Structures are given as C-alpha cells and as structure tokens.
Amino acid sequence: MTEMQADPHAETPEQFKKHLSKYYVVFVALLCLTAITVGVSYLRLERPVAITLALIIASVKAGLVAAVFMHLIDEKKVIYAVLLLTALFFALVLTLPSLTVFEHHAGMPGT
C-alpha cells in the first residue's frame, strides 16, 4: 500500500464512517479515567503514590487524545520528528528545577 492510499484524506465518506466508533470509545474511556482520577484522590493515599498514580492516568488520557483525536497514531514522519524534538526540550525544562535542588543541597553560593 502506498503512503497516499494509507492517508485517511484519500477515503470516501462511506469508508470514513467506519472510524467514528473509535472516537466514541475514546470519549467514554476519557470520562471513565477522569472518574477514576477523582475517585483515587478521595482515598487519601500517600502523596508520592497519589502524584504518581494521577500523572500515570493523566498520561494515558493525554495519549488517547493525542493518538486518536489528534490522529497521531497514523501521522507523517515529519510530525513525529517535530514532536520528538519538542519532547526532548520539554523533558529538559522539567528537569531544570531538580538542578536547582541539587545546587541548594550542595550549599552553593546564591542558594
């Protein structure tokens, strides 16, 4: 199958209708995961456990939105390349605070 044939843009309206069910499935999954996130928060778990659990559920939800609603599951390589670069810089930005913490513990000047 060529790349152009795999593109959903190339499908007829009748062929396209088959994709609709997956949107509804993801929608229900997202609502259920939201309910689980809120439900778990009422269990008053230890904070590190609660944070890990909530972020795992949030990541699954974000993955579903990105993969299905934003069609990342079937995208062109150029978009994956852009997102890979973004993910690297995003990870870098998120780890910057930990560098500050290390500096603080080391008792460096200005901390």
Place this chain on the structure above:
Amino acid sequence: MAETAIPYVVKPHPVTGIPNGKFGIWLFLASEVMLFGALFSSYVLIRTGAPHWPPSGGLSSDILNVPLGTFNTAVLITSSITMVLAWASCKMGNLSRFKMWMGATVLLALVFLVVKYFEYSDKFHHDHFPSHDNFFAIYFVLTGLHGLHIIGGVIVNTYLLGPGSKLWASDPEHFTNRVENAGLYWHFVDLVWIFLFPSLYLL
C-alpha cells in the same frame, strides 16, 4: 491581473507530506508545549521548595472546588469529541452536521468559561488573589493562560462556524483542512487541562 493561489493548502507539500497549514499548526503546538512546560516546571520548583503545599495548610482539594473542576474536565472532553465529529462531518460531506457539532463545541467551551468565572469569583470573594500565596499565584497563572487559550479557540471555532464556512461552497477540502487544524489546537487545549486538573485540584 491573475490571482496567485497559495500553494499546498490542500495538497501535501512534497517535502513534508502534509499541507502547509497542518505543518504550521503542529509547529505552533510544539511552541505551546514549551510555554506550558516552562510554567509547569516553575510549578514543580515552587512546590518542591515549599515546606507545605498548599502553603496555607490542608489540601488543594480543600481550597479548590473539585466537583466543579471535574465537571469542567468532562465538559472539555465532551467538546473534544464534538470537535472531532465536526471535522468528521466535513470529511463525510455534511456541512449542516458540521455546524451542529461545531456549535456544540463552542457552546461547551462557553460553559467551561462560565464555570471558571464562578470559580474565580468565589476565590476573589474570599480575598484569594494571585498575590495571596504561591498556590494561588500558580493556580491563577496556569488556569488563566489556559482560559485565554479557550477564548482563542472559541474565536477561531466561531469564525469557522459563521463567515469562515463560506469557503465550503468554493473549496470544501480547504475548509476541511482548516477545521482539522482548529481541531488539533482544540485537542491540545483539552490535553493541557488533563494535566492541570489533577495537578492543581487533586494533589
């Protein structure tokens, strides 16, 4: 004088394999990831540096209204599926169905903003402004910026629902691509909220 057509608004660019508009919106979203990422990183820094979080004591869920936050999360998730169904309606050649789903998306976005207005009003009523403490500073900055993105989405989606939909008559594929790009933005706004809600309200 002959009109010059903008290239690759419908057909894929030979280098990227996608129309230019779609490539552009993905680059824009990449910059948005860094914007929210920097703020999220600041939140982590402030929070890990605080002896107690929230600084005023108790739990975040005692300060913020969890049922309202949960309701708004459901509203945004619902608006995401109505958005994707609006695009799907274009793909299936049904403009009136597109208008129905896009109308629902705009309506749900407005519901989100109204709920947020009541949440903010309640906080202001109790003298909880961004200057109150770091918790409220980060809460108002993150949700405020997210709210501005919602307003931006409402403006674009309303345009596509109204005057922008005239393009359907002359170039339905181009119009469908515009709806797809607006949808990508809208799902990203939903995606940001998916992380903001537990981080601010529940943890």
